Amino acid sequence: MKPKERELRRFLEDIRDGRASIEEGLRFLEDLPSKDLGFAVLDSHRELRHDCPETLYCAGKTLDQVRDIARSMLERHANLLATRASPEAYEAVRSVCPEARYHPLARTVTVIREAMEKTATYVAIVTAGTSDLPVAEEAAVTADILGNRVEKVFDVGVAGIHRLVDRLPLLREARVIIAVAGMEGALPSVIGGLLGKPVIAVPTSVGYGASFGGVAALLAMLNSCAPGIAVVNIDNGYGAACVASLINHLS
């Protein structure tokens, strides 16, 4: 018997047995917007995500806001992930939580007070070039804090496809692949053509001129002729890791 059912049963018994009046019953029911059945429906899955870290997107927030939100999150959760965090934002988090750790390349802050158990299967994170590293590292840090084993395969862009081929065995064993690329964004297509794995493609804003801050790569990925590819926003390493983690945790 689920707790919700028990509470409702007790309420009905109170009515039946006269411990509560009809008026009290009506007030109880009126009160349901905050604890009712309907919202049980709405809310229940959040428990699945209870052991997830809260996430704090720092860009566009003042240092005061970062500090206050971090403190408030850390009161309710053991773990915290702050993305797009400058060194100053890191200091703001650290001022309320000394065990916070900074990942400068990924520009993320992590607080891990209760590490999630790691999966047996792993998420592979592949990049085309050195400049894609910050996005890939954001994905890696995110996937790690979400409890995933992570394998990295960096700098295997399609202009030197032999480097990619050398790493295929590692990629073949991954459960899901995050492919990070800027410029022409061809890497996910080639991987998708070589491997029968779900590929989460992340365009990066690496490039100049007609790369339009990652739009060229984004369009290439959306138009991939290889099956099995889905795309997240430009530079969204965090988002890619969220999807990949959900996939990697599927039983």
Added chain:
Amino acid sequence: MKPKERELRRFLEDIRDGRASIEEGLRFLEDLPSKDLGFAVLDSHRELRHDCPETLYCAGKTLDQVRDIARSMLERHANLLATRASPEAYEAVRSVCPEARYHPLARTVTVIREAMEKTATYVAIVTAGTSDLPVAEEAAVTADILGNRVEKVFDVGVAGIHRLVDRLPLLREARVIIAVAGMEGALPSVIGGLLGKPVIAVPTSVGYGASFGGVAALLAMLNSCAPGIAVVNIDNGYGAACVASLINHLS
């Protein structure tokens, strides 16, 4: 006492008086997803819209779909508004409802079996040019079936601003103004600068070349330097009339 409250009170009395068992009570509450309090919260405003016509957007639907959806809507509602309706779509609606009427310029079908009471105040619909008429008429038909008095002021584009000035008295008495314009889309700015009324601006796809199917007018309206202007999608006479009707019905 509202009907919902009466039903709940009766339910509680049944429990109290033993006419219903605890198990029946639980089943009643479990059943709430279709009629519960929570969804009373979600659903209640729809009663406000009970005397509204159902709306059927015909574009991209087969004639069979149009006919079936229309029939199903007309079982639950007295009135129907079908937009972007070709003459063939009209025939499809008429086959299930002979009193359907077609407005060829507006490309809409209306079924009015129980006309809404008209407002005392009116919605003014203003157009810049002759080619904006279809969109303006869609707005007019929509506003009418939603129970609004409508006044039309057509062909008063900014390239001949004296025509607009001649019609200011009528516009000044409107409760809300729908301003429809294509090409450079300047009409709402001029009206907004002359009158202290809410203006719902509707860009139309009238124009060619760098009008980009109405984008030029849309951008002009979004960037209006006159206060009091809000914008709906290109050619969306229906949407403009919905907002205007909500405003015109405010007590």
Added chain:
Amino acid sequence: MKPKERELRRFLEDIRDGRASIEEGLRFLEDLPSKDLGFAVLDSHRELRHDCPETLYCAGKTLDQVRDIARSMLERHANLLATRASPEAYEAVRSVCPEARYHPLARTVTVIREAMEKTATYVAIVTAGTSDLPVAEEAAVTADILGNRVEKVFDVGVAGIHRLVDRLPLLREARVIIAVAGMEGALPSVIGGLLGKPVIAVPTSVGYGASFGGVAALLAMLNSCAPGIAVVNIDNGYGAACVASLINHLS
């Protein structure tokens, strides 16, 4: 007989009866550009806005321009609203008006020497996330100085829809709702689907990558499938408040 007609009749009688000379008559007619029939038509509504504050858009103006325009406005008007104002712009205004007040989050300056009477009904301002606050606050400060009661409902984005549902009662009592959201801009659609109120949607430039500085949110709002939504420019909290105020003041 309308006042204007009476004035003109008296003028003609003065000529006829010799109380005014031909030269005086010509001067009267020459004077018409400032008080004639045509321009009475053009000008009269501005009196409606007489108790409105003058508005000064500071972006792209030098501090000297800000100070001079503010001084000039404050000679003619009791109240002043300066938007997109840096702290330095605030100092420029304060140098000519010590009672100026700065709202740092909203980046606005207000001078209220003769507060407008507040409406009984209120404008609700809803935001999706913390990063939308500056725009929402600009709307709030604007609506306030324009004489509106304001209620704020912040941080109820669609990714956690239960938070929005909790606040529906407050929203349901609003006369008009300003919904502020960046990223995917879905909040106005959900509100428009739940409530039969006019919704003024404000896209914000919050986001990155393919949010294109708020364009993604703008397009989402323009394409909303919920009726009753009209849109203002990206980050235009001021403009949203102007429309909402006009609606809220409708008698």
Added chain:
Amino acid sequence: MKPKERELRRFLEDIRDGRASIEEGLRFLEDLPSKDLGFAVLDSHRELRHDCPETLYCAGKTLDQVRDIARSMLERHANLLATRASPEAYEAVRSVCPEARYHPLARTVTVIREAMEKTATYVAIVTAGTSDLPVAEEAAVTADILGNRVEKVFDVGVAGIHRLVDRLPLLREARVIIAVAGMEGALPSVIGGLLGKPVIAVPTSVGYGASFGGVAALLAMLNSCAPGIAVVNIDNGYGAACVASLINHLS
């Protein structure tokens, strides 16, 4: 011992034992481009896809091309999926394979001569509106022929969010969700906020004006503030089903 290893061992033994000359050995190795180790690396995963249907994208192909490619594919594969197929394209396929079946709403042709075993878990396909059905059906037909159990939840767009809430239990049990929406494209955000499942979002070209043929929905989905969402190309029901099938088949 894998077959490849066995073949190589036999080859080496032939050399050792004189059954093959050095010259024959060199020719064997020269021949490797079509069956060698390197390309074993490249090719091996295709065996995973051996029981997959071949896919034929009909748009932009002549009927003769469709017929010839279909015939050639059906010589090598038991099953065939033809997408974007007009009724005429269907006839072209049927002329070489009488058991071909047409799905008019999905505009696909299927030949299933050796049905894949269905998964125990299912892919849920959700649509916002009736006009999204063709894309959803393309996804459904594709997922089915790829061996997935499929559940459909149609017409639950965010403008009437109570309909979606009613269907949450079904969605919660899915292994992966395909969310199909045009216009403002908010459906995946709301689902992603309510459920901890991977969501493959498919923007559709439903809409007009500033929907720009699905771009508005695409951008909304890429910018979703809910975690767990990845996106495929506009109207790409086929592509969404491919990713979802890979995820659903993960052991």
Added chain:
Amino acid sequence: MKPKERELRRFLEDIRDGRASIEEGLRFLEDLPSKDLGFAVLDSHRELRHDCPETLYCAGKTLDQVRDIARSMLERHANLLATRASPEAYEAVRSVCPEARYHPLARTVTVIREAMEKTATYVAIVTAGTSDLPVAEEAAVTADILGNRVEKVFDVGVAGIHRLVDRLPLLREARVIIAVAGMEGALPSVIGGLLGKPVIAVPTSVGYGASFGGVAALLAMLNSCAPGIAVVNIDNGYGAACVASLINHLS
């Protein structure tokens, strides 16, 4: 003493001397919306354009609308120019005015019952390629009916610059030059660099792929590094001729 003043003085004397009654005076003043001082200001320049033809833009109008608008225009004006006119639109005009003439390449209809006097100076119209002819001819027909001498220099695109050089003497004598070009739109830049004349540049939608319906040419013209170039909308031969005619008629 200006004519307007004389008219007003006479009017006042008529009142003073009893030649006009007060009622007649009021009617005179009431009449001012069409000829009053205020609107004299607004309206007077239209007299300059009195001998101009009325213009009827046919695209997006029904044949009935074309016929009715043409009839109405021809009641007030001697001459008519109908642009973007299909052969059917021409028939519609001819049904109310048998002397209408059709210019198939220009897709225009002209009615010239009272030809304007031609200027001594001429407008030169230059095109880059054969495909630009329809736009150039629309400009030529428009300039002609507006009373301009016209000289045409066709097919002198920058890929064969010797052809252009051969025609420089004719261009040098023009008062103003209309330069029509699609594709890369370089012609106005080269002409502007060679000649010290005002150049009205008209981008055409000639081209394919990344010409984006004339946008490439439009942008090239707006970014011309040669001084003396101003641009009209894509394919807007009519608009170019209007500006050129105003310039050519300057005394």
Added chain:
Amino acid sequence: MKPKERELRRFLEDIRDGRASIEEGLRFLEDLPSKDLGFAVLDSHRELRHDCPETLYCAGKTLDQVRDIARSMLERHANLLATRASPEAYEAVRSVCPEARYHPLARTVTVIREAMEKTATYVAIVTAGTSDLPVAEEAAVTADILGNRVEKVFDVGVAGIHRLVDRLPLLREARVIIAVAGMEGALPSVIGGLLGKPVIAVPTSVGYGASFGGVAALLAMLNSCAPGIAVVNIDNGYGAACVASLINHLS
């Protein structure tokens, strides 16, 4: 007899009289690319522009380049106009020419050592708002140094159209009008509708959000429904003045 003709005659006489050999003659003709007849054709109009100032576009140039180019220009020309000039660029020009003058609002430097004679007719420069001043001033400084009388009509945007109407008499007497506006860019349309003068429209990058750095105004101007309007690049006050000057100087 023109110098060129004299030189050629002498050359022919040298051949005829044996003072030059056939081989020398061929070399002379081969040499013509730098001084031949053909290029007389190409070059002659530049003499028309001899009394024009040289123009130096400073943006994207180093201070050294600015100084060197200015020095070189001032050796050949009496007058110089430097646009997009920072105060530092001004100092660079002044270091080689002490009489250089800086116009901070227009961000231009002028050197006028031999002022051009002013035209009797004038160019009117009209702006919508205060923020358009820098562009308008660039146009004014440019028109002035090019020898034009200039009249300025500032801050008459369409949101307060009475201010524009007050200034119509001045505009009506202009030979050509430069209309400068950002945001929705409607000013040229209204002016073009009121006056039969050539209007050079200059969009400015004033605005935010969906103004896209002046694109909204640019599109509005290109799509103007008023005749007689041609457009230059965003913020291109210099270019507008060049066209206007050419028009104003037409005899």
Added chain:
Amino acid sequence: MKPKERELRRFLEDIRDGRASIEEGLRFLEDLPSKDLGFAVLDSHRELRHDCPETLYCAGKTLDQVRDIARSMLERHANLLATRASPEAYEAVRSVCPEARYHPLARTVTVIREAMEKTATYVAIVTAGTSDLPVAEEAAVTADILGNRVEKVFDVGVAGIHRLVDRLPLLREARVIIAVAGMEGALPSVIGGLLGKPVIAVPTSVGYGASFGGVAALLAMLNSCAPGIAVVNIDNGYGAACVASLINHLS
């Protein structure tokens, strides 16, 4: 001795020997604008292209224009290439030249009355998919008529990279490679990474949704991270072949 030199020498000899007077000599030189040295400079390279076919772009031309231009071209040239030619356009050409040949897939017409000598080296034309064939064939027909040996490697898109690897030997021997691809346009990057040859990349409009008629492929190619790639317009097989032919003919 080139013809031009011979003519000039004869002219000088006529002067020297008195067969022509000085006045006749001056007239000869004045006449040079149509045949002079300057234009020898401008024109001389066209002789290189003398044995090139004239090219006729049929799109947007009437059948009469096609026929007349073709006839006129064939009077001056032995060979003709007509691109974007419908079957009707082919008939128009054939009506003036019975030996015209139609290439339906390439949509081109060729007239080869005097075939150019073929190069020893060859141009390789590579396509990603079947749908790219029309563009590839246009390139092939163009390269052929321009006198190039051509080798075709079709259907080797990056989603099945083993097919490309199998064909590398043929590609390695090419002098220049034309790589044709739609969708994500990754093929040129992969080829450019594998081979040290100039690659002319041709994006095609194959694809749907966010391929934007070939823009996705175009951007990918412009942003290629592999060196040695240059790009032509979308679907411009003709243009690619022109560049490739110039490269292939370099001695």
Added chain:
Amino acid sequence: MKPKERELRRFLEDIRDGRASIEEGLRFLEDLPSKDLGFAVLDSHRELRHDCPETLYCAGKTLDQVRDIARSMLERHANLLATRASPEAYEAVRSVCPEARYHPLARTVTVIREAMEKTATYVAIVTAGTSDLPVAEEAAVTADILGNRVEKVFDVGVAGIHRLVDRLPLLREARVIIAVAGMEGALPSVIGGLLGKPVIAVPTSVGYGASFGGVAALLAMLNSCAPGIAVVNIDNGYGAACVASLINHLS
């Protein structure tokens, strides 16, 4: 007999003669991924590029990354080219290689310890204006280090076409031309029309307003009506030089 063949023959002989066991043979074959036949195919062309410098794109890399990558590259290669290098990046390279040289205008660093032999033929680099110099210099430095003779023709934009004509003889003798232009990007079209040479067009981000950071020039170049033009990315002088070098080195 090629080395690879010799190695394989020896391997087979070892097996045949018992010098290697079957197990050793299998390990040898398993090892092929790093040195096998298949990858010989993939890798062999890289030897062609052995005497090429390694290239390091500095933008977006930290100074530490620049230094480390440069050191690592210089261990394997004699020469190095670093592009988009700030003076600080130069210092980073110099700290590991004192002979590094900085080209401030081109923003490149070169290390040439073993200069490539120069070609007899040359690459001509042409620019439209002074502001295009940085891109042209990047191309020049790149072409130089890649072993090309380079000739520069600067500041010959189409607004002063006589300057270009003066330099045609030099351009005519080039093997391939790099044409660099911003703003309207017309230079390659004019050159392509005058000369029968391959032209690599480089759009630059020079310009403002509707130049959109070089997009206007890019589109103009892609849409050139002159044959023989291919385009690289905006500001990509490096990429243009790579293509041009490949063409210039063709034997």
